[in-house]
């Protein structure tokens with residue numbers, strides 16, 4: 001059973017950026033260890049998003065990395081991605097699970113233990129938790145929750161917690177010490193003058209801390225898609241998430 005990825009690179013949506021160049025640089029260093037989440041602006045049309053997702057999925061497949069698609073689950077299915085990620089304004093987690101099927105990786109956003117627990121019960125394989133710190137790559141976010149916010153969620157759920165928002169290699173140790181399994185980044189790699197080096201620095205910081213031992217990686221016997229929602233546990237599929 002594959003281990004869940006601990007370093008997630010989210011594609012940069014800011015105008016004038018070259019997300020594929022950043023993905024290439026990160027994959028050249030991280031290879032199969034990387035999870036790449038395809039994210040576009042809300043006003044991007046599906047054709048534009050699809051074309052980016054095709055390119056990212058192909059690059060990930062070439063090196064055995066994991067490709068996820070943010071929000072637009074039909075694109076995840078269309079490009080053969082491993083799964084998707086949903087938040088409060090996207091499909092509800094149980095509906096997203098029905099779309100993707102029992103074996104897909106499904107991430108859900110949470111800031112608090114209650115939301116996180118509900119997302120896991122509804123079929124989330126992992127949680128994206130944040131913003132941990134202030135970020136310049138997404139507007140309109142609530143106040144940062146810091147490592148203590150990570151601790152509150154991670155101690156409440158049996159799935160990997162991926163810390164997000166303002167993550168840098170220097171901030172990784174405190175977040176992992178608080179119970180994060182891994183981190184998701186945009187700026188730490190995309191803003192770097194040397195994105196490959198920045199990726200290596202993040203991997204070094206992550207690998208210095210072993211993952212939490214008590215996570216439930218196994219498939220959920222309670223997941224029953226024909227009934228529309230998991231009957232117990234994390235409800236995720238056989239991908240090991």
Ligand SMILES: Cc1ncc(COP(=O)(O)OP(=O)(O)O)c(N)n1
Pocket residue numbers: 008010037039070071085086087088089090107108109127128129162164184
């Ligand atoms: C790993 C991870 N965590 C959180 C998010 C945020 O998702 P969401 O709250 O739906 O916001 P958008 O990214 O859709 O703007 C994420 N994408 N990935």
Ligand SMILES: Cc1ncsc1CCOP(=O)(O)O
Pocket residue numbers: 010130131134135136137138141164165166167184185186187188
């Ligand atoms: C998509 C998203 N959701 C919460 S913070 C964020 C962006 C994180 O970007 P950065 O790593 O540049 O702070």
Ligand SMILES: [Mg+2]
Pocket residue numbers: 070071085086087088089090
């Ligand atoms: Mg979303």
